[in-house]
Amino acid sequence: MVSLAPFIVKRPWLHKLMMPISKWYVNAAGYRKMGLRYDDLYEEEREAVQIALKRLSPKEAYERVYRIRRAAQCSYQHKLLPKNEWINDQTDVPYLAPIIKQVEAELAEKDALDAATVIRKAH
Template sequence: MASSYPTLAPFVMKRPWLNNLLKPVANWYINAAGYRKLGLRADDLIVEENENVIKALKRLPPKEAYDRVYRLRRAFQASTVHKLLPKEEWTKPEEDVPYLQPLIDQIHAEEKEKQALDSLTVIRKH
C-alpha cells in the first residue's frame, strides 16, 4: 500500500507500547496543525498535483466531492479573514477519517497490477 505521504503508522500500530507512547504526541501535533479548527479533514491536505490524487478525486462520490470543496472554501475564507471557525464547526476527531487515501491506494495497486501484467512474458513450451 503506497500512500501519497510517508507514514510509520503500520509500524507503530503493531506495537501497543509505542502506540500508547506516541498517541499523546500525535494528538498534540494534530491540534497544533490547526486544520481541524478550519473545518478540514486530514485527507483535505493531500496535494492535488499528483496524477493518482487527481484520479482519486474523480472517483469520489458526488456528495463527498461537494463536501470536500465546501470544507476547502470555508477554510480558505476563514484563513483570509484570519479567524478560526467557531468551536462547534471544528472537525471532530471521529469525523477525521480517510476518504481520499483509500482511493489513492486503490489506484496505485491497479497501476502496479497493470504494470505487472504489461511486463509479463509468456514462455511457450514446444
C-alpha cells in the same frame, strides 16, 4: 515513503506513549480548526489522487470542495472557525485514502502488465 505507524501500532506500550504526541501534532497543524479533514490535504497534482477524486460520490465531492473553500476563506481573513465547527476525531475519518490506495494498486498492476514480456517457447 517509509512509515513507522505499523511498527508503533503493533506495540501497545509504544502506541499509548505516542498518542498524546499524535494529538498534540494534529492540534498544532491547525487544519481541523479551519474545518478540513486530513484527506482534504492530499496534493491534487498526483495522478492517483486525481483518479480517486473522480471516483468520489457527488455528495462527498461537494462536501470536500465546500470544506476547502471555507478553509481558504478563513485563511484570507486570518481567522479560525468557531470551536463548535472544528473537525473532531470522530468526523476526521479517511474518505479518500482508501480510494487512493486502490487506484495506486491498479496503476502498479497496469505498469507491471505493460512491462511484461512474452517469451515464446521453442518447439
